[in-house]
Amino acid sequence: MRALRVVAGIMALSLAGCGLVPAPSEGPTPPKKSSGVVTKSLDDVERYWREQYPKISGGQKFQPVTGGFHPYTESSPPLECGGQSADYQPNAFYCPDGDYIAWDAQNLIPQLQEQFGPLLVGVVMAHEYGHAIQARLGNTDQQTVVLEQQADCFAGAWLADVQAGRSTAFEKPTAEQLDDTVAGILMLRDQPGTPAVAEGAHGNAFDRIRAFQDGVQQGPRKCAGYEAGNLQVTEVPFSTRQEAASGGDLPYADAVNLLAQDAQAYWTRTFPDIADQQWQPIRVVDAGQAPDCGDQDAAVEDQAYYCPGQDFIAFDTERLGPQLYDRIGDYAVGMVFGDLFARAAQDRRGESTTSTAGQLTVDCLAGSWTNDQLTRDQEDQRIRLSPGDLDEAVAALLAFGKAGTGGPSAFDRIFAYRKGVLEGTGVCV
Numbered sequence: 001m002r003a004l005r006v007v008a009g010i011m012a013l014s015l016a017g018c019g020l021v022p023a024p025s026e027g028p029t030p031p032k033k034s035s036g037v038v039t040k041s042l043d044d045v046e047r048y049w050r051e052q053y054p055k056i057s058g059g060q061k062f063q064p065v066t067g068g069f070h071p072y073t074e075s076s077p078p079l080e081c082g083g084q085s086a087d088y089q090p091n092a093f094y095c096p097d098g099d100y101i102a103w104d105a106q107n108l109i110p111q112l113q114e115q116f117g118p119l120l121v122g123v124v125m126a127h128e129y130g131h132a133i134q135a136r137l138g139n140t141d142q143q144t145v146v147l148e149q150q151a152d153c154f155a156g157a158w159l160a161d162v163q164a165g166r167s168t169a170f171e172k173p174t175a176e177q178l179d180d181t182v183a184g185i186l187m188l189r190d191q192p193g194t195p196a197v198a199e200g201a202h203g204n205a206f207d208r209i210r211a212f213q214d215g216v217q218q219g220p221r222k223c224a225g226y227e228a229g230n231l232q233v234t235e236v237p238f239s240t241r242q243e244a245a246s247g248g249d250l251p252y253a254d255a256v257n258l259l260a261q262d263a264q265a266y267w268t269r270t271f272p273d274i275a276d277q278q279w280q281p282i283r284v285v286d287a288g289q290a291p292d293c294g295d296q297d298a299a300v301e302d303q304a305y306y307c308p309g310q311d312f313i314a315f316d317t318e319r320l321g322p323q324l325y326d327r328i329g330d331y332a333v334g335m336v337f338g339d340l341f342a343r344a345a346q347d348r349r350g351e352s353t354t355s356t357a358g359q360l361t362v363d364c365l366a367g368s369w370t371n372d373q374l375t376r377d378q379e380d381q382r383i384r385l386s387p388g389d390l391d392e393a394v395a396a397l398l399a400f401g402k403a404g405t406g407g408p409s410a411f412d413r414i415f416a417y418r419k420g421v422l423e424g425t426g427v428c429v
Contacts, residue, residue: 035071035105037113037169041122042069042101044169045129048158056224057137065132067100071109078102092124094131096140101128116184119170119177122162123155123185123212130154130223137224146228149211152185153223156215163216175409182411183398185209186391206390206418207234213415232422234374234390255330256321258383260284263341265382266369274429275349280311282344287316304336306343306353313340328396331389335396338366349429356408360416363397364428367420374421393417 046064053062072078074088079102081095092103103109103124113121130151134140140147159181162170173181186205210232215223250258264281271279285291293307293314303316315321315336324332342365343353352358370393376384394414401410408416419427 037118037121038071038103038105038109038125039069040169041118041125042129044122044162044167045126045158047168048161048166049129049133052157052161052220053133053136056220063136065094065099065101065129067095067098070100070102071105072102073104073106092128094128094135096131096135099132099135101125101132103128112184116180117177119159119162119173120181120184122170123159123181126155126158127151139224142226143228145207145233146226146231149207149231150223150226152208152211153215153226154220156212156217157220157223158215159212160216160219175411178411179398179409182209182212182414185212186394186398204234204388204391205394206421207232209394209414210418210422213411213418217415234421250330252322252325252330255325255333256315256317259330259334259337260315262373262383263337263369266372267341267345270368270372270425271345271348274345274425277348279345279348282341283312285312285314286318287314287320288318290314304340306340306347308344308347311344313337313344315340324396328399329388329392331385331392332396332399334370334389335366335393336400338369338393339363341369342366359407360412361428363401363413363416364420365425367417367422368425368428370417370421371424390421 049064050062054060070079072088077086077088078093079095079098079100080086081093082097088104090104090106090108092101092108094101109121109124112124128151130153131147133154134147134150139150142150159173161167163172165172185208211223211226264284268279268281271277287303287305290307290312291310293305293310293312303320304314306313320336321333324330324336339362342362345365346353346358346362351361353362370385370390373383373385374390376382378384394417397413397417398410401407401413
């Protein structure tokens with residue numbers, strides 16, 4: 001069986017109640033003025049829960065954390081929590097025994113603020129406060145992955161309140177700020193191959209972003225209902241020792257060829273269900289040798305596009321492909337192919353691919369192909385997903401779908417793609 005390559009993720013550290021965040025880059029970062037953002041964020045999160053907690057607790061009054069908020073550094077490590085070591089770690093956590101929230105003010109928070117903006121800092125603090133909400137609801141006797149994604153969902157619910165203009169700490173975020181925040185969440189994922197049932201599992205980026213978007217779009221009541229029986233978790237362990245040892249790696253050339261062939265076969269099977277016509281095989285050519293196409297429908301301008309007039313797909317195998325493969329992983333290549341074939345399907349249906357609604361349909365249709373790969377049996381001889389591939393798809397969407405390009409934001413595109421991944425073609429058209 002062939003599995004797609006995975007790229008190594010960043011294992012989130014954990015201490016006491018929760019560890020949300022990755023280790024810092026090489027070398028210590030001098031303390032920066034991020035405490036103000038953290039304090040304002042936590043005050044705003046408490047404002048939010050004063051209003052919302054009675055709605056999900058049967059009318060019980062909200063009780064703020066009693067142990068306070070505590071920044072720490074290497075020279076001033078965090079408070080002890082439940083007998084666990086108080087050694088310095090680049091982390092942020094809620095301590096249930098002391099009912100307090102602590103964070104690394106030396107490396108972690110300054111780096112997140114510098115790389116992804118202050119809104120991500122607010123989301124991190126809203127996540128940690130989400131664990132305090134769980135403790136108040138008496139809702140902590142669940143698998144770690146459920147608790148972590150519920151906290152992600154609670155953080156998304158708070159962000160929706162910020163988007164509504166009710167925050168005392170942040171103005172309404174721009175589409176670019178939302179995309180930067182999603183990019184930061186992408187970094188806060190488990191190592192590919194971590195089973196969802198493993199102690200300390202937080203979930204892959206695909207699942208964490210799904211939980212976050214649940215909160216944004218459906219509010220805290222949706223989050224409060226999370227439990228193992230209703231939580232959609234896509235992360236799976238490696239299926240064999242050989243796959244784990246290799247990371248499910250395929251050589252680049254094999255990945256390109258097999259992905260293109262698989263997409264062609266998928267649409268041959270599926271297209272009649274959405275278009276009342278048969279799928280005609282589409283040519284895939286190297287972008288450097290492609291015929292002229294004045295009406296190209298670009299996914300990545302000049303490097304990967306669908307040409308509706310001459311009905312071919314062009315993909316740059318010399319520059320774009322290797323860059324995607326090396327920097328993200330082979331399912332970043334798969335994400336681009338998924339987009340291109342979905343564009344062809346949408347165009348052949350006589351529907352727009354350039355409007356906002358058309359682009360989101362393309363993303364959903366691309367996700368439906370991923371759904372087909374995700375749900376294949378272990379015995380299936382076609383390519384199937386390996387742990388980490390969905391994170392690579394999200395990373396590719398962020399790389400090519402960020403706001404500012406004139407279309408929908410990556411935040412919205414990931415939501416559309418996720419619909420297709422989780423539910424298949426029927427939800428897209």
